[in-house]
Amino acid sequence: MDKFENLKVPGPTVTPVSKPFWEAVANHKLILQKCTDCNKWVFYPRMHCSHCWSGNLVWEQVSGKARLKTWSVVHRSGHPGWEEITPFVLGVVELEEGPSMMSHLLLKPFEDLQIGLPLVVRYIRCNDVWLPFFERCK
Structure with missing residues (x-):
């Protein structure tokens, strides 16, 4: 992206x-x-x-597979660098293997978000760093 x-x-x-x-x-x-x-x-x-x-x-x-546990739509970022893409969705996902992690979600802020939504990891380059984001399973 x-x-x-x-x-x-x-x-x-x-x-x-x-x-x-x-x-x-x-x-x-x-x-x-x-x-x-x-x-x-x-x-x-x-x-x-x-x-x-x-x-x-x-x-x-x-596996990189996960389910959405909770989310927040960020309208005002904690760092000025993220302002360019606000609003965006941060979520806590439960990986198929059990642990939870917080990540950016490649979902529209007011899209049909729901607990349990199946997600999969997608690697996104931000500046010089690759980060694990999550998107809907296709």
Whole structure:
């Protein structure tokens, strides 16, 4: 989507722990950490399992499929760089594998938004950074 490519917006804060996630997104893949002790998915990237506190986490590719949990239409952005595309939709999506994440939704602000709407990840370049956005399943 061309409207995002030239936005002057801050990118994510990449840490040594989150670096594999952002590198995968740049390669159009969605990966999450999975605990090898309790077998649960973990998101946002961290050094220990948020379920059992184990440090045995591995990265695995996930489907990129999700369902909409909630959303907000943003009319006034928190950073001036996003003003150019307001209004836009931010949402919390529940990934097929279980974890939730917040993301931009490639949906019109007053489109038929509903909890449970099936979505799929789409990789969008904003300035120099690739980000995972979500759109309706086709």
